Amino acid sequence: MTRTGEYVESGAAPEPLDGRLRALLDRGRNMGGPPMYELAVHDARAKVLAGNRLCSDGPNTVAVEDITLESTGLSARRYTPSGIGDPVAVVVYFHGGGWVTGDLDYADNVCRYLAAGAGVEVVSVDYRLAPEAQFPAAADDAVAAVVAIAATTGGVPLAVAGDSAGGNLAAVAVAQLRGVVAVAAQVLLYPVLDSDTTRPSYRRSSSADGIGTREMEWFLDHYCPELQERTGMMFSPMNGEDLGGLPPTVLLVAGHDPLHDEGVDYAEQLRRAGIPVELIDHPGMNHGFFRFESVLEDYVPRAAAQLSEAVVRALSFRS
Template sequence: MRDLTVPGPGVPVRLYGGERDDCVVVFLHGGGFVSGGLDSHDAHARMLCRDTGRSVLAVDYRLAPAHRFPAAYDDALAAVRWAADELADRVAVAGPSAGANLALGAALALAGTTAAPVAQLLVNPLVHGDPSYPSRSELADAYGLTSERLEWCTEQYLADPALRDDVRFAPLLSPDLGALPPTVLVVAGRDPLRDEGRELGRRLRVAGVPVDLSEEPGMPHGFWRFAELSDAAGSAVARMGALLRSRIDAAP
């Protein structure tokens, strides 16, 4: 494990060495754009490294409200570009919640370039932020993430409500979804973000993107952090890691 810095923007990153050096998985942590970092998501990165057999680059992107949109997006993009230039011929991206938002945003921005990810893992993704999805009211007070907390985090990240429709924040609205790589998409059944995750899966398939969609019916938002405490969460994490590994293995 090595702590490094992405030159230029000066983004702190942490590299976990994997069994194989043919691909680096760039990991963007969750935390609603307002919390989290290298230490809080150390176990997540280690599990990804173990389950994919690849090196993992965890990114300590800037947080709101001190650094509002698009600071986190810009840092994620810079880190993926740097990983592709300096660490491996191929990269994949992965993240939960807000991290999935940033991973997907980077994959869209880099599609068609030499830094384009060959696969992505999106777990309980925040990809739209529209409070009208049924799960936002049905599961408004769910364990792990409430709709009220989600709205608060969004307001901290976005300085202007009009930015809710900016595809860098709401990649679900992008007209270029068909350019994305094979996707492992995980949706938790007890998560207010459940329905926008389902909608992302539907739109990716319509766009012709290969999608492995797993729904974990009894799981809350943030179940990944319980992988070492709960057999059910641990099994879900192992499954998604294995699926990402198979997508990376199959990628050219």
């Protein structure tokens, strides 16, 4: 397992949160208003939508087209890098937002960076949101989307990626489709991998860091209110007894994120199963930091370049 960036072991205290993020979060808190876990769903969605303005437009060397996936009816957005010839792979991407919020704009800058930096075509897929469509609706959509897109690649390698809840959907889809769809790599950005809120990183993180235990419980309860359903691999991909046969993996975590330790633990599980893993740790960052490029204008492009290089390396294992 390759570890890049400033690596922090599972359970270890990270360095302080980046001062620019701390100032941004403090400004938001000083403006007042209830925390996410006290909001009605429509207000939470509006809050996340307003946060899209903190993202940059990403590289402008990418052609963007809104499409509908045949056979699924799901809305999607295709990102094609310009001036490089044929893309080296097609990446199916699922945005974050806790399965409750988020849209195709949520991870627009990440998709642009991946397309331009890794030379891949990215297809970002919108999926049904909870609580209107609870578990396993989003997971079912993710599986259907990967199958539909895989049928159109014409032999170009296929990777599956996502951030946060979208990282969960990516990992679930890849695990469910082992032996059915050839996936060359999975790319997981601060993903949800199970529902265990007792890990040390949950105790370290709080709402003051952007997202804490109470926010995560709010998302979990809206998406999958039945606790017994959270233990299976359709929800918790790291709970599988056999992780063999999964593709090379890029896994990115952030120090000030309740999900940090499950990401580190999953990387170790994959390594023990013989899966090539590259774990990228950003100890001074928080959950979803790619969305805060307005204050991390130098950091996010560097992090995106590092991520893109890791994606290219992961794809090379099965090229």
